[in-house]
Amino acid sequence: QKEVEQNSGPLSVPEGAIASLNCTYSDRGSQSFFWYRQYSGKSPELIMSIYSNGDKEDGRFTAQLNKASQYVSLLIRDSQPSDSATYLCAVSSPGGYNKLIFGAGTRLAVHP
Amino acid sequence: DARVTQTPRHKVTEMGQEVTMRCQPILGHNTVFWYRQTMMQGLELLAYFRNRAPLDDSGMPKDRFSAEMPDATLATLKIQPSEPRDSAVYFCASGPSPTGQETQYFGPGTRLLVL
Numbered sequence: 307q308k309e310v311e312q313n314s315g316p317l318s319v320p321e322g323a324i325a326s327l328n329c330t331y332s333d334r335g336s337q338s339f340f341w342y343r344q345y346s347g348k349s350p351e352l353i354m355s356i357y358s359n360g361d362k363e364d365g366r367f368t369a370q371l372n373k374a375s376q377y378v379s380l381l382i383r384d385s386q387p388s389d390s391a392t393y394l395c396a397v398s399s400p401g402g403y404n405k406l407i408f409g410a411g412t413r414l415a416v417h418p
Numbered sequence: 419d420a421r422v423t424q425t426p427r428h429k430v431t432e433m434g435q436e437v438t439m440r441c442q443p444i445l446g447h448n449t450v451f452w453y454r455q456t457m458m459q460g461l462e463l464l465a466y467f468r469n470r471a472p473l474d475d476s477g478m479p480k481d482r483f484s485a486e487m488p489d490a491t492l493a494t495l496k497i498q499p500s501e502p503r504d505s506a507v508y509f510c511a512s513g514p515s516p517t518g519q520e521t522q523y524f525g526p527g528t529r530l531l532v533l
Contacts, residue, residue, distance in 0.1 A: 340520075340521070348526075349509055350524045351524070394461065398520045404466075404468070404513050405451075405466065405474070406463075408460065409460075411460065411461075
């Protein structure tokens with residue numbers, strides 16, 4: 307079992323819809339959770355961080371965390387074609403200083 | 419605008435040659451990470467440093483790869499000798515150290531092609 311699992315996609319949604327990206331992790335000791343966006347040919351860009359159970363909203367993005375279920379998700383409201391990218395889920399490693407474990411990423415395609 | 423910088427951005431070399439990649443972390447960040455990304459393997463952690471000291475390099479092929487941080491503004495990753503299977507994008511990332519806020523910021527990457 308991978309430490310951080312994501313559906314590889316592609317997840318295809320129409321413009322204006324809500325895109326829902328999901329991630330599960332295996333280590334219950336993880337405390338910090340991140341979503342990175344990576345456009346093709348570019349580097350990962352941090353878009354959200356979440357540390358406690360519940361929802362955290364930032365503009366069109368909402369991160370959701372459920373530590374009991376070891377589940378973290380990212381919702382993108384009013385999806386735009388510019389949101390088309392690969393979204394990487396990252397989870398802190400309890401044993402390492404600032405070490406993150408990355409999922410393989412979910413490719414999102416927003417079509418007009 | 420604080421950001422991680424990496425040089426070179428692109429490198430084409432022949433098998434057996436030495437490759438050196440450089441990274442300047444964000445000023446004030448004391449953790450530095452080296453990652454490799456390929457289509458097949460995704461993002462792999464190679465090594466990381468805290469306060470210039472290596473903490474973990476278990477993800478790195480020891481026989482040919484080496485990572486150092488000679489000062490707080492420079493981290494290097496060397497491959498000697500390089501092989502075609504080393505072709506990948508190599509990212510450096512840096513982050514502040516507060517426990518529980520393990521944010522990392524990525525540089526633009528070095529795209530390496532070994533022929």
